[in-house]
Amino acid sequence: MKALIERLPKVELHLHIEGTLEPSLMLELAERNQIQLPYQNLKEVQAAYQFTDLQSFLDLYYLGAGVLVTEDDFYTLMLSYLRRAAAENIVHCEVMFDPQTHLLRGIGFEIFMPGFVKAIAEAERLFGVTTYLILCFLRDMSEDSALEALRLAQPFQRHIKAIGLDSAEIGHPPSKFKNAFAQGAQSGYRCVAHAGEEGGPEMIKEALEQLKVERIDHGVQCIQDDELRRDLARRKIPLTVCPLSNVKLRVFPDMESHPLLMLLKEGLNVTVNSDDPAYFGGYLTENFLAAYEALSFDEQQLRQLLDNAIRSSFLPPDHKERLVDQVW
Numbered sequence: 001m002k003a004l005i006e007r008l009p010k011v012e013l014h015l016h017i018e019g020t021l022e023p024s025l026m027l028e029l030a031e032r033n034q035i036q037l038p039y040q041n042l043k044e045v046q047a048a049y050q051f052t053d054l055q056s057f058l059d060l061y062y063l064g065a066g067v068l069v070t071e072d073d074f075y076t077l078m079l080s081y082l083r084r085a086a087a088e089n090i091v092h093c094e095v096m097f098d099p100q101t102h103l104l105r106g107i108g109f110e111i112f113m114p115g116f117v118k119a120i121a122e123a124e125r126l127f128g129v130t131t132y133l134i135l136c137f138l139r140d141m142s143e144d145s146a147l148e149a150l151r152l153a154q155p156f157q158r159h160i161k162a163i164g165l166d167s168a169e170i171g172h173p174p175s176k177f178k179n180a181f182a183q184g185a186q187s188g189y190r191c192v193a194h195a196g197e198e199g200g201p202e203m204i205k206e207a208l209e210q211l212k213v214e215r216i217d218h219g220v221q222c223i224q225d226d227e228l229r230r231d232l233a234r235r236k237i238p239l240t241v242c243p244l245s246n247v248k249l250r251v252f253p254d255m256e257s258h259p260l261l262m263l264l265k266e267g268l269n270v271t272v273n274s275d276d277p278a279y280f281g282g283y284l285t286e287n288f289l290a291a292y293e294a295l296s297f298d299e300q301q302l303r304q305l306l307d308n309a310i311r312s313s314f315l316p317p318d319h320k321e322r323l324v325d326q327v328w
């Protein structure tokens, strides 16, 4: 099974590029850009990676993102990730980024977007991996700030496939961003949102009803609502589930308690993803392996998870069909 997981073509739908910042690159960029971090060495950074909930992780994640300053930093971050992704047979990824995190530090789209775009083109040429970008709004900021990010993204819109919603969920319901999503959809962006990670099933319902999103990122709290699960299964709504993230952020106490397989058996359109792999102890293959070791899905179920991810991507239909053929 391990060999099969490694060998089969995979698609990543839930990955924050800022969450791929490895401790070694964090320290290197901090030194180069003269950013003070509260850590002196790799051991100290790694020791800080003990999280009690989503907020405890986000505090460190935003601190880490502060070392990204130049176009070349964003290029290096993206190319390092895509090189690694291609090495584990990821053939397509839809990568999220958090513009407001950078705008707040005076770093604009004209800095990070050329870095991302150059790395994405190079990775496709060198490794054959295709990449779409998803611009995420920070839900603990105002809707006006999200609208401003959308406005600033305009000159780069041809490089951005979708908009999303991330950061602290509790107290920041999807309805807060109804206008930003309506405007984004009107401009031609596809729509996704984090919902039901720490927040309850009502967050998932709101994201679907009010933001009209096509995919739910995480969505695992649908386990609390039988009717919602039946609705998600009937409508084939993709859930981009992140097993290692959920255990690391204590959404579930251990991998054995993770509902991934239960949801798959109930006919939900679940996919496996890595969220913030540099912080959560594993990239996509490791997420599949950890879930397999604890839940032991069979070969058919593995292929179904991969098939779900391909079909739930924003790739054109003919490209999806070519990839699906390689999975079965």
Ligand code: ADE
Residues within 6 Å of the ligand: 016, 019, 054, 061, 166, 167, 168, 194, 197, 245, 275, 276
């Ligand atoms: N930003 C990066 N990772 C996130 C997660 N798991 N939930 C919400 N916001 C995030």
Ligand code: ZN
Residues within 6 Å of the ligand: 014, 016, 166, 194, 217, 275
């Ligand atoms: Zn996420």
